[in-house]
Amino acid sequence: MKYSDLVKYYEELESTQSKLEKTKILAKLFEEADDEILEMVVLLSSGRVFPPYSEKELGIATKTMVKAISKATGLSEDEVEKIFKETGDLGLTAAECVKKRKQVTLLKKVLTVKKVFENLREIASIEGKKSQEKKMSLIAELFASAEPKEAIYITRTILEELRIGVAEGILRDAIVEAFLKPKTKEEREEFRKAVEYAWNIRSDFAEVARIAKKEGLKGLKKVEIRLGQPIQLMLGEKAKSIEEVIKKFGKVAIEYKYDGMRAEIHKKGDKIWVFTRRLENVTKQFPDIVELCKKGLKAEECIVEGEALAIDPKTGYPKPFQELSQRIQRKYNIEEMMKKIPIQLNLFDVTYVDGKKLFDTPFIERRKILESIVEEIPEKLQLAKEIITDDLKKAEEFYHEALNAKQEGVFLKVLDSKYVFGRHVGGLYKIKPIMETLDLVIVAAMWGEGKRANWLSSYVLAVRDPDTGSFLPCGMMGTGLTEDQFEEMTQKLKPLITSEKGKTVEVKPKIVVEVAYQEIQKSPNYESGYALRFPRLVRVRVDKSPEEADTIERLIDLYKSQGKEG
Secondary structure, eight states: OBHHHHHHHHHHHHHOOOHHHHHHHHHHHHHHSOTTTHHHHHHHHTTOSSOTTOSOOOOOOHHHHHHHHHHHHOOOHHHHHHHHHHHSOHHHHHHHHHHTOSOOOTTOOOOBHHHHHHHHHHHHHOOSTTHHHHHHHHHHHHHHHOOHHHHHHHHHHHTTOOOSOOOHHHHHHHHIIIIIOOOSHHHHHHHHHHHHHHHHHHOOHHHHHHHHHHHHHHHHHTOOOOTTSOOOOBOOEEOSOHHHHHHHHSSEEEEEEOSSEEEEEEEETTEEEEEOTTOOBOTTTOHHHHHHHHHHBOSSEEEEEEEEEEBOTTTOSBOOHHHHHHHHHOOSOHHHHHHHSOEEEEEEEEEEETTEEOTTSOHHHHHHHHHHHBOOBTTTEEEOOEEEEOOHHHHHHHHHHHHHTTOOEEEEEETTOOOOSBSOOSSEEEEOSSOOOEEEEEEEEEEOOGGGTTSEEEEEEEEEOTTTOOEEEEEEEOBSOOHHHHHHHHHHHGGGEEEEETTEEEEOTTOEEEEEOSEEEEOTTSTTSEEEESOEEEEEOTTSOGGGSOBHHHHHHHHHHTTOOO
16 A cells, blocks of 8 residues: 555545544545555554554654754755744644755655555664664655655654544444444444454554454454453542442442552563553563562462552652652663662452453452462562441541551442443442542643743643544643742653744643642633633643543533533
């Protein structure tokens, strides 16, 4: 398939907001792709060249892109920068520069999907001396053969800013329509569940599309766990009170809700993998977790879940999550970080043991299985603290005990509940003693004035549209940060800048922040239709991906909960 053919599909997808229309366009694309490139096409359509759990990343900053465009087109870096300032979009800049290309290479070839995909994947594997120059050469090679429209989408893919509105639900439905061909509503729902199940087990729509095409419905339903490849997690929903849950379900298990890193841990013999709730592979960052699991997990093969805490050696209390996040993000000096920020692992669930999936096993049985395969290591590896009761007074006392231990609150788990992927499943509830906050994504920022002149110090916040995967602005935040935090946020955002006009920069939607606010108001000034009044930073959520940010629906629900009509 020519890359220009894929670009035509991108343009169609970008030009419609209709979820149904996007699904049809994508299904047609998947059908057209032959076996060799199907997985490439699915990944590229979601703006990726690796599945979400892969350790590999392109890691290309704006400056490198400017140099690559310059190298490929013969324009000076200053000329490229000037065009970038005029367009405010690096993709459009690349297109403009390709139009003005000063020399046409004799080696110019028609770009194929395979060539673009393989060049981009190769970028991620380059390390060591002169790695930036080598990466630039691979990008420049593509630009040298690219037509202007192709240059737009090559650039946006590299910067992970494809912006064609393809979210997980659309990918799922397109696979259903392309390869399973439902004839009735009932069939469509059945097929969706099968695709969703395979996605929950493999966390890679490219692989799911291949299975759907080759093996059909039976193949999707038979998908097995592959150790070392993370499964999707079960997430809790907020409950108003402990009393509400006990009244509804009677006896429940109540566990500490630890303020740490959610860890999905896979064991196969002596091999251990550690994934975050975002399914990032952080095995290398946590060799101490690896060693603890080698010693403490008695099963030959298993998948367990827990919470890793940063522990203060002097007090024994957990350190703030922000300190632990330094370890999640650190790729170097791991030994030094282990000494500086020791961890404690608290396990609370198990989903797979020695060839047997436990998703349909009631929670109370899963807990017993977990107890049977874990050998605790005092203060280091232990089971999550838990009581089982329907006594409200005991439950409230346990909740306050968790808070006094400097944890976030408690989880209430329905004893006969199955393990169901995702949120709002009716079996897992969380209670925390804080006002409703929102997890939002920073999509733009402004350079400050005066003593803040060197910092990006005001941030445009956005909620997620679950249908399209786009982010809808709902307010601007400039309070709740210390000078150190302004500096740190600026360093995080600078590599994510995709366009700049005056003092305003647009950034890749990568950074999730937990935000408190005084009120939600209706507003025509923001794309969401709503505005947060006096938003302030609670914390940066490095443990959450943009896909886990709060949705426009939740923003509207919170607006209505203030006693206002939507």
